[in-house]
Amino acid sequence: MEDEVDAILKKLExxxxxxxxxxxxxxxxxxxxxxxxxxHTKLTEExxxxxxxxxxxxxxxxxxxxxxxxxxxIIQGIPDLENExxxxxKEKINTMEDKVDSILKKLExxxxxxxxxxxxxxxxxxxxxxxxxxHTKLTEExxxxxxxxxxxxxxxxxxxxxxxxxxxII
Numbered sequence: 152m153e154d155e156v157d158a159i160l161k162k163l164e165x166x167x168x169x170x171x172x173x174x175x176x177x178x179x180x181x182x183x184x185x186x187x188x189x190x191h192t193k194l195t196e197e198x199x200x201x202x203x204x205x206x207x208x209x210x211x212x213x214x215x216x217x218x219x220x221x222x223x224x225i226i227q228g229i230p231d232l233e234n235e236x237x238x239x240x241k242e243k244i245n246t247m248e249d250k251v252d253s254i255l256k257k258l259e260x261x262x263x264x265x266x267x268x269x270x271x272x273x274x275x276x277x278x279x280x281x282x283x284x285x286h287t288k289l290t291e292e293x294x295x296x297x298x299x300x301x302x303x304x305x306x307x308x309x310x311x312x313x314x315x316x317x318x319x320i321i
Contacts (some may be wrong), residue, residue: 155303159296159299159300160300162296163293163296163297163300166289166292166293166296167293169289170286170289170290170293173282173285173286173289174286176282177279177282177283177286180275180282181279183275184272184275184276184279187268187271187272187275188272190268191265191268191269191272194261194264194265194268195265197261198258198261198262198265201254201257201258201261202258204254205254205255208251208254
């Protein structure tokens with residue numbers, strides 16, 4: 152009987168160790184989830200800034216296209232130099248196009264990163280949900296074992312009292 156109680160107590164201790172490990176893993180996942188949420192918010196804000204900048208660029212392009220239609224090209228931010236040749240203008244325009252392409256490429260890369268982060272966040276959430284289910288299951292099993300242990304303790308006490316009672320009668 153004592154061996155059974157010892158085995159139950161050992162199983163209970165093992166379950167408590169597992170439960171502590173699960174809680175630690177859950178805390179680590181929660182911390183990672185919080186960090187991902189912060190990074191997600193940061194990326195979302197940065198995406199909004201880049202989208203706003205892209206809209207401003209579209210407006211600027213529209214303005215430039217209207218100017219071209221007037222047989223006059225005005226590029227703001229580029230000084231108008233005397234005796235400037237077409238090749239120099241083309242070089243400046245190409246430089247600006249390269250910058251715009253670079254910005255668009257960065258925006259696309261950021262969107263890919265954001266999608267990956269959302270996928271990772273979904274996976275972490277699924278894992279977190281599974282851990283919560285497992286935790287609940289272990290807690291219920293733990294309670295059952297504790298209840299069984301209490302019942303066994305009561306049986307042991309009852310048997311010990313009967314033994315003492317029988318010894319007193321003799």
